[in-house]
Amino acid sequence: MKEDEKLEEHLNAIRGLGLWHQENEVLPNLIVHRQEREKEKIIHWMVAASLTALFFSGFFIALHFIEEQKIAQQQFEQIAILYSIPNLTY
């Protein structure tokens, strides 16, 4: 009971104080804040798009390289058959 009374005493010290006074207006900062957020979002998407593009470019370059190697190999094979070279290294 004594503890409850003590708590009430402490609570009464900070109860009913009225609204906190705000020094800075929300509205002007809000527009800046919102623009910053939108900029951040755009940058975020641009980075994501660039990374995706980079990934796919790498993927297609690798694919192209493999394809070229296959073609070269086929050409070597054809030459080997054409000129009857038994152990052509390629």
Place this chain on the structure above:
Amino acid sequence: MDNQIKKLISGDEEAFRSLVLTYQKRVFHHAMQILRNKEEAEDVCQETFIQVYQSIKNYKGQSSLATWIIRITINKSLEKLRKEKRRAKIYSFLPWWMPDEAKSITSTTLHPDILLENKEKAIALYKAIDTLSPNQRVAFTLIKIEEISYSEASELMNLSIKAIESLVSRAKETIKKKIK
């Protein structure tokens, strides 16, 4: 649906400006009551209105617009408190020679209307409140300091009345021990 809400949904800038002007003091007050740090409360204020602007389309009118906005404020404040707790934990692992920013995180701004003879009590109580978990802190602040009803607090915190009662009771026990 209310005309103002229809205007907000359609992206009317003027309606949004008037909404900010109407609610900014209440939003700041709630954030300040929970966080007691002006910069953090101002941040919450900004984030709340940005969230309102972005999600007004999802507002279904189940609660009043004021309740919906204050609920966003409380959620944003809770997020800040959780982040602070995590940051404080990280700082507690830092060696003694590192700059102690954790102290500035928990700095308490006292309400200017607190009487001089009550300042010590207020500081002791706020220190005890700082040790509570974020949910307990918010529930205790709403019920015991702002003196709102349990049903209102349950609506604002999106928790059952039983859960709020339990949070407040646990918070009370902790605070009583701290201010002995």
